[in-house]
Amino acid sequence: MVALAIFGGCAPLVCPAIGYLNTVTVIVSDPEIVELVCLEGCEGGLNDPYREGPNWQFDAPERPASITVAGYDEAGAEVLREDVSLDWTVADPGNACGSSASAGPVTLAP
Structure with a gap:
């Protein structure tokens, strides 16, 4: 009888221990901004020079409704600070x- 319960499809769902990636893409249309930093809701930040225009990708493990970013010019002065609302696609x-999810691309204009 025990064998029937195990092989009869009653076993609980077992998920693999996989860390899913949740990424946010932010495009900055202001050429003065050479660095974009996530202040809240995300981490990392990789500028993708192969895409058209300044483009950063951040990790957002918790899939927040918004993130806060700051943009800096070549001298290191903060020239942009903005809260960005996100729409997630799973x-x-x-x-x-x-599953992994992505948000964006979000374009920030001066």
């Missing part, structure tokens, strides 16, 4: 174990 919304 890569595989039907996956019971979760």
Whole structure:
């Protein structure tokens, strides 16, 4: 009888221990800004020079509703600080174990 319960489809769902990536892409249309830093809601920050225009990608493990970023010029002066609202797109919304998600691209203008 125990074998029937195990092989009868009653076993609990077991998800692999995978850390899903949640990324935010921010594009800055102001050529004065050479560095963009996440102050709240995200971490990291990688400028992707291969995309058109200044483009940064941040990790946001908690999928926040918004993040705060600051932009700096070549002299290191802060020239932009903005709260950015995010819309998340889940890569595989039907996956019971979760899925990676992305937000953006969000464009910041001067």
